[in-house]
Amino acid sequence: MKLFTFNWIKIAILNSLLVGNLSIFSPQNPALSQTEVEACKAAISNAKNRIQQVPYVVIQQNWTRDNSERYLNLPPGRNIEYIFHLGGYRRNGRELITGIQTIGNSPQFMKSISQEIITKCSSVNSVSFGSTFAPGCGITWGIMNDGTIKEFTMVDDWEVRSPKLKWGESVCM
Numbered sequence: 328m329k330l331f332t333f334n335w336i337k338i339a340i341l342n343s344l345l346v347g348n349l350s351i352f353s354p355q356n357p358a359l360s361q362t363e364v365e366a367c368k369a370a371i372s373n374a375k376n377r378i379q380q381v382p383y384v385v386i387q388q389n390w391t392r393d394n395s396e397r398y399l400n401l402p403p404g405r406n407i408e409y410i411f412h413l414g415g416y417r418r419n420g421r422e423l424i425t426g427i428q429t430i431g432n433s434p435q436f437m438k439s440i441s442q443e444i445i446t447k448c449s450s451v452n453s454v455s456f457g458s459t460f461a462p463g464c465g466i467t468w469g470i471m472n473d474g475t476i477k478e479f480t481m482v483d484d485w486e487v488r489s490p491k492l493k494w495g496e497s498v499c500m
Contacts, residue, residue, distance in 0.1 A: 383424075386412070389412065393406050401452060410454075413458045454469070
């Protein structure tokens with residue numbers, strides 16, 4: 328991965344487990360056990376704690392979204408994207424971006440967080456990281472058909488090819 332630029336950021340951060348009626352626990356998996364629900368909540372809480380430990384990073388917002396309208400060939404039974412939206416601390420009227428750069432330059436950090444959430448939350452197919460510095464453009468990690476967690480490939484021409492992205496592709500809006 329090349330060094331941080333403002334164009335990498337497509338972070339989405341979940342402040343709650345619900346957005347409107349969309350939940351990572353239903354309707355895709357209405358019969359989740361209490362143990363599964365608690366494991367998912369713990370994975371999300373752990374992810375938030377790990378991100379907040381990075382100096383000069385603020386989780387501005389986090390949410391979920393249904394990816395079924397955006398992608399072709401979703402992993403079966405997994406429609407939900409978990410999004411982290413990050414900002415920086417303010418100092419002398421300026422927002423510091425060094426923490427966001429640290430996260431953007433650490434694919435291992437993002438993959439580790441994504442892998443834990445995707446593994447523990449059975450309806451989640453991807454985790455995105457973005458920020459206020461480049462709205463609509465970030466880094467997404469998701470589960471592939473072979474079960475591995477990989478960073479999505481950024482594409483430019485998806486609208487020409489299809490109204491939907493192929494699974495594993497990402498685009499700056």
